[in-house]
Amino acid sequence: QHPTRLLTMRTKSGHLILGEKMKKIYQEPISIENQVKNLIDLGLLVKDKSYAKKILGRISYYRLIKAYSITLKKDGRYISGISFEDIVSLYKFDRELRQLIFEIIE
Numbered sequence: 001q002h003p004t005r006l007l008t009m010r011t012k013s014g015h016l017i018l019g020e021k022m023k024k025i026y027q028e029p030i031s032i033e034n035q036v037k038n039l040i041d042l043g044l045l046v047k048d049k050s051y052a053k054k055i056l057g058r059i060s061y062y063r064l065i066k067a068y069s070i071t072l073k074k075d076g077r078y079i080s081g082i083s084f085e086d087i088v089s090l091y092k093f094d095r096e097l098r099q100l101i102f103e104i105i106e
Helices: 020-025 032-041 049-058 061-072 084-105
Strands: 007-010 016-018
Touching (some): 032 049, 049 061, 049 084
Antiparallel strands (some): 007 016
């Protein structure tokens, strides 16, 4: 017997139909207010909550936070002194660097 596959089949038009595993990894979205609260609960300094809400309204939580949290966390909590604003600065630097590199290699 074959193990359950994430992508089980395609429709006639070629679109993938996702199987049972997709249901397990999907997380319900949380409000921006709760995203900020979650970050604070994990030890991230948030100097300006309204700024954090504005940024999280424009940039996906997962694109902004999850991308950088691997190197900024220890034992599941943010390293002391790391702020939301630090992560936004890192994101902006990364975005500008990426644009420069793509401009050069085109």
